[in-house]
Amino acid sequence: MKDHFSLTGVTVAMTPMARFEEYLQSRGKRVTQQRRTILDQVFSHHEHFDADDLLEELASRKLGDRKVSRPTVYRTLGELVDSGLLRKMSLNNRSVYEHDYGYPQHDHLYCEECKQLIEFQSKELSSICETVAKQQRFRAKGHRLIITGVCSNCNKARQRPTHRLEMI
Amino acid sequence: MKDHFSLTGVTVAMTPMARFEEYLQSRGKRVTQQRRTILDQVFSHHEHFDADDLLEELASRKLGDRKVSRPTVYRTLGELVDSGLLRKMSLNNRSVYEHDYGYPQHDHLYCEECKQLIEFQSKELSSICETVAKQQRFRAKGHRLIITGVCSNCNKARQRPTHRLEMI
DNA sequence: ATAGTTGCAAATTCTTTGCAAGCCA
DNA sequence: TGGCTTGCAAAGAATTTGCAACTAT
Numbered sequence: 001m002k003d004h005f006s007l008t009g010v011t012v013a014m015t016p017m018a019r020f021e022e023y024l025q026s027r028g029k030r031v032t033q034q035r036r037t038i039l040d041q042v043f044s045h046h047e048h049f050d051a052d053d054l055l056e057e058l059a060s061r062k063l064g065d066r067k068v069s070r071p072t073v074y075r076t077l078g079e080l081v082d083s084g085l086l087r088k089m090s091l092n093n094r095s096v097y098e099h100d101y102g103y104p105q106h107d108h109l110y111c112e113e114c115k116q117l118i119e120f121q122s123k124e125l126s127s128i129c130e131t132v133a134k135q136q137r138f139r140a141k142g143h144r145l146i147i148t149g150v151c152s153n154c155n156k157a158r159q160r161p162t163h164r165l166e167m168i
Numbered sequence: 169m170k171d172h173f174s175l176t177g178v179t180v181a182m183t184p185m186a187r188f189e190e191y192l193q194s195r196g197k198r199v200t201q202q203r204r205t206i207l208d209q210v211f212s213h214h215e216h217f218d219a220d221d222l223l224e225e226l227a228s229r230k231l232g233d234r235k236v237s238r239p240t241v242y243r244t245l246g247e248l249v250d251s252g253l254l255r256k257m258s259l260n261n262r263s264v265y266e267h268d269y270g271y272p273q274h275d276h277l278y279c280e281e282c283k284q285l286i287e288f289q290s291k292e293l294s295s296i297c298e299t300v301a302k303q304q305r306f307r308a309k310g311h312r313l314i315i316t317g318v319c320s321n322c323n324k325a326r327q328r329p330t331h332r333l334e335m336i
Numbered sequence: 337a338t339a340g341t342t343g344c345a346a347a348t349t350c351t352t353t354g355c356a357a358g359c360c361a
Numbered sequence: 362t363g364g365c366t367t368g369c370a371a372a373g374a375a376t377t378t379g380c381a382a383c384t385a386t
Contacts (some may be wrong), residue, residue: 004370023349028364028365029365029366030359030360030361030365031360031361032359032360032365032366032367032368032369034366035366050350051350051351052350066367067368068352068367068368069367069368069369070368071351071353071367071368071369072366072367072368074350074351074352075352075366075367090258090259090260090261091258092258093258093261093262093263093349093350093375093376094261094349094350094351095261095350095351098361109300109301109304109306109308111306112309118302118304118306120303122296122300122306123295124292125293125313127294128290128292128293128296129313129315132277132288132315133277133289133315133317135288135321136277136286136288136320137314137318137319137320137323138277138286138317138318138319139317139319139323140277140281140315140316140317140319140320141280141316141317142312142315142316142317143313143315143316144313144314144316145293145297145311145312145314146311146312146313147297147300147301147306147308147310147311148308148309148310148311148312149301149306149307149308149309150306150307150309150312151304151305151306151307152304152305152306152326153309155305182380196339196340197340197341198339198340198341198384198385199385199386200340200342200384200385201384201385202339202341202342203341207369218375219375219376220375234342235343236342236343237342237343237344238343238376239342239343239344239376239377239378240341240342240343242375242376242377243341243377261350261351261374261375262375262376263375263376336351337386338376338384338385338386339384339385339386340383340384340385340386341382341383341384341385342381342382342383342384343380343381343382343383344379344380344381344382345378345379345380346363346377346378346379347376347377347378347379348375348376348377348378349374349375349376350373350374350375350376351372351374351375352371352372352373352374353370353371353372353373354369354371354372355368355369355370356367356368356369356370356373356374357366357367357368358365358366358367358368359364359365359366360363360364360365361362361363361364361365361368
């Protein structure tokens with residue numbers, strides 16, 4: 001489930017942790033071990049992930065981290081989205097997350113074969129959205145485009161003779 | 169939850185029912201009362217809907233229709249998607265359906281306030297998708313763009329003084 | 337008659353919540 | 362200390378499945 005690292009991050013003034021602390025403090029919330037551990041794990045790599053992925057990653061951290069329970073993961077993911085650090089999307093009726101803070105606006109190609117999400121950027125797309133929103137007097141906050149199909153790797157795999165045999 | 173009827177249907181050779189029967193027969197499946205009732209209800213109006221909406225609509229049909237259970241609704245919705253009559257999308261981790269057969273490709277604006285889906289068409293968008301797919305050697309089967317924000321009606325509502333008071 | 341369908345109940349999957357014990361400011 | 366957090370268990374919400382009874386062909 002490796003992702004394509006085709007996009008370059010944007011420069012940001014604060015680290016995700018600093019930003020999260022600011023968000024928490026501004027709301028009278030507390031900076032706990034669990035929240036720190038989750039944030040650290042979430043920003044340790046750039047793949048898209050869901051709550052289960054994150055829970056597994058946390059479980060395999062052999063560090064002295066305190067254990068993080070499933071409800072806390074869900075609660076914290078919500079806070080990370082609220083604080084603007086993560087973006088959430090709904091894929092096959094499950095929530096999938098990705099970095100938002102320090103990462104440019106982009107959209108996705110979704111391979112129905114290997115379930116991989118591939119990122120791409122398009123400035124034309126953004127202007128289309130603006131135009132459409134203006135026409136409809138709609139106050140747009142954001143957009144999400146997903147192109148579904150089969151990625152180049154899976155296309156190749158399909159054409160290999162071994163696969164024809166397996167299909168019998 | 170009324171929808172905008174801004175798009176005009178495309179001309180099709182068969183009625184949805186005829187097409188569904190063809191699909192069923194080609195797979196050795198049967199044309200049952202329940203499948204007929206569901207198809208009839210689904211194509212009786214053009215709003216987006218989910219399984220619960222459909223179940224409610226079916227329950228309120230005072231006709232001599234046989235009762236349709238929840239599992240049958242789910243099973244049949246799947247078949248309607250397979251047969252190309254409906255399109256399914258994932259919204260807030262639930263499945264939402266809309267007409268596909270006899271209806272042109274389009275995308276949506278989603279109002280986070282009133283939860284309404286507004287349709288729009290954009291040919292530029294389709295060409296962007298083609299270009300992106302070609303660049304990534306991705307075999308695209310389709311796409312889905314959703315612009316989130318607040319629709320014109322809800323924007324107006326927000327500005328009405330009554331609402332300011334209600335917010336206290 | 338025979339194989340596909342249906343409804344019921346129960347199981348699954350993903351996510352949220354109530355609450356007592358624990359921890360941060 | 363006082364209030365926000367956590368983990369546990371349980372509840373919820375959406376969807377799927379096993380199976381015996383039913384029905385289309």
